[in-house]
Amino acid sequence: MKLTDDQPPLQSIRQAGLIFKPDSPDLKDTYLDIIKTFESRNINVQVEKNSAMLIQKNGVDFDQLCLESDFLVSIGGDGTLISVTRRSFQYNKPVLGINLGNLGFLTDIMPNEIGSFLKKMENKEYRIDTRMMLELTVDSKTYVSFNDIVITRSKLEDMATIDAKIDGKLFNSYHGDGLIVSTPTGSTAYNLSSGGPVVYPLTDAIIVTPISAHSLTQRPLVLPKDFEIELSSATCKDLVIIIDGQDRIDINKKHTIKIKNASKKAQLIHRCERNYFDVLNKKLHWGQNS
Numbered sequence: 001m002k003l004t005d006d007q008p009p010l011q012s013i014r015q016a017g018l019i020f021k022p023d024s025p026d027l028k029d030t031y032l033d034i035i036k037t038f039e040s041r042n043i044n045v046q047v048e049k050n051s052a053m054l055i056q057k058n059g060v061d062f063d064q065l066c067l068e069s070d071f072l073v074s075i076g077g078d079g080t081l082i083s084v085t086r087r088s089f090q091y092n093k094p095v096l097g098i099n100l101g102n103l104g105f106l107t108d109i110m111p112n113e114i115g116s117f118l119k120k121m122e123n124k125e126y127r128i129d130t131r132m133m134l135e136l137t138v139d140s141k142t143y144v145s146f147n148d149i150v151i152t153r154s155k156l157e158d159m160a161t162i163d164a165k166i167d168g169k170l171f172n173s174y175h176g177d178g179l180i181v182s183t184p185t186g187s188t189a190y191n192l193s194s195g196g197p198v199v200y201p202l203t204d205a206i207i208v209t210p211i212s213a214h215s216l217t218q219r220p221l222v223l224p225k226d227f228e229i230e231l232s233s234a235t236c237k238d239l240v241i242i243i244d245g246q247d248r249i250d251i252n253k254k255h256t257i258k259i260k261n262a263s264k265k266a267q268l269i270h271r272c273e274r275n276y277f278d279v280l281n282k283k284l285h286w287g288q289n290s
Contacts, residue, residue, distance in 0.1 A: 007128035007267070010070055010094065013121050016043050017069030017093075019062075019084050020051035021076025021100060028055050034075060034098065034114060041118045066091035071269065077101020082146045082244050085133075085266045089144045094128050094267040105188060105283060108274055117271065127272050131185045132204050132225060133262040136243065138255055144262050147186030147244045151231060151257065152178030152211065154238040154250065159214065162239075165230040166223075176213040178239075181206060181229060181259050185266075188284075190245075196220040201276060206261070228260040 016038055020031050032055055038045045046068060052059025066072065071094045074081040081097040088095065097107030098114060109117050120126050134145040153160040162174045182191040184199040187207055192198060196209035197220055204225035210218045223229070233239060233253050241249040241257065251257070280286050 007130060009124040009126065009128070010121075012070045013118075014042070014044060015068060015070045016045050017048065017065040017072045018045055018051065019048045019065075019072065019074055019080070020054055021080045022050065024076070025054050027100065030100065030111060031055050031075065034111060037114045038073075038118065041115070041122070043118065062087060063091075066093055069093060071096060073098060074107065075100060076107075078104065078106045079245070081106050081268075083246060085146050085268075086144055086244065086246075089133065089262070089264060089266075092264055092267070094269050096269040105279060106185075106268065108270060108279075120271070121269075125272055127270055127274075129202060129268045129270055130265040131201055131268060132183050133264065133266055134181065134183055134206070135260050135262040136241070137258040138241065138249055138251060143243055143247065143249075145186075145243050146183065146266055147189050148180050148182035148191060149259055150178060150180050150190060150211075150242040152240055152242070153236065154240045158236070158238070160239060161233050161235045163232050163234065164208070165232075166227050168230070172218075172221075174210050174213060174218065175215065176218070177211040179231070180209040180211060182209065183207070186244075188280075191220075197222065198280070204261070206259070225261040228258060231257040231259070 035045050046065055047059045048062050048065050049059035066088050072084055072088055073096045074084040075098045085095050098109050099107035134149060136143045136145060136149050151162055160178045162179050163170055164172045180191050180194055184203040184205055185201045187199040191207055191209050194209050194211050196207055199205060199207060206223045209220040237252055239251050
C-alpha cells in the first residue's frame with residue numbers, strides 16, 4: 001500500500017520566494033544564512049516585503065512573489081507554513097517548510113539540512129504531497145482553511161448551539177462550547193485535543209468534532225469530501241469563527257455558514273524518506289513506554 005501520492009517534480013527550481021516567521025528580528029542572522037545557502041546552489045531568491053523588513057533588505061509584494069517563484073519557502077514553524085499556504089492558495093505553488101519552531105508536524109527540514117536538501121531537489125530526489133483544504137463561505141465572502149474552522153461562542157459564559165445540515169437536511173444540533181470542522185492535516189491540531197480522530201493527511205475527508213459537548217451522545221464524525229456542511233444558530237446572538245487559529249470572523253444568528261472541500265489542494269515539498277507514522281511516533285510519543 002502506498003503511503004504517499006505521486007506528484008511530478010517541478011520543472012524548474014531556479015526561483016524561490018522566501019517568507020520568514022513574522023515579528024522575529026532576532027533571527028536575522030539565521031535568515032541571512034538561509035538566503036546564502038540558496039544562492040550558493042544558484043537559486044535566485046526573492047523575499048516577501050514584510051519579511052525583508054526583518055533583515056533590512058528590499059522585498060516584493062506577496063502576489064508578485066508567487067507569480068515569479070517556482071516554489072515558496074516558509075521559514076519558521078507550522079503556523080508560518082499554514083499562513084503561507086493559505087495566502088498562496090490561488091497561485092497553486094508548492095511550499096517548502098524550514099523548521100525554526102518547536103512542533104514541526106509540517107515543516108521537516110532543519111536549517112542545517114537546507115544545502116543537502118536543495119541538492120536532492122536538483123536531482124529530483126524529493127516529493128510533493130497534496131493536502132486537502134476547506135472552503136468557508138459566510139454570506140458572500142469566501143475563505144480557505146488548511147487545518148480547521150472553529151465555530152465557538154464569543155463569550156465564555158455562553159453556550160453555543162449550532163445546527164448542522166447536509167443537502168439542506170438537519171443531521172445534528174450541537175450544544176456546548178462549539179464545533180471544529182477540520183481537514184485530515186488538521187486532525188492532529190485542535191481536533192485531536194478535543195477527542196477527534198487522527199486521520200492520515202493525504203485522505204480526502206471532512207472531520208466534524210464537537211467541543212465540550214453538553215451530551216454524552218455527541219461524537220466526532222468523518223464525512224466524505226464531497227459533502228457540503230451548512231451551519232447556523234437560531235438562538236445564539238454572538239458566535240465567532242476562527243480559521244486556522246489565525247483569522248477571526250464575528251457572526252450572529254443571521255449568518256449562514258457553508259463549508260466544503262476547496263477547489264485546489266495545498267502542495268508541500270518533503271524529503272522522499274519522510275514517513276507520517278514516524279512523525280506521529282516522535283511528536284505524540286506513540287509506541288513509547290514513558
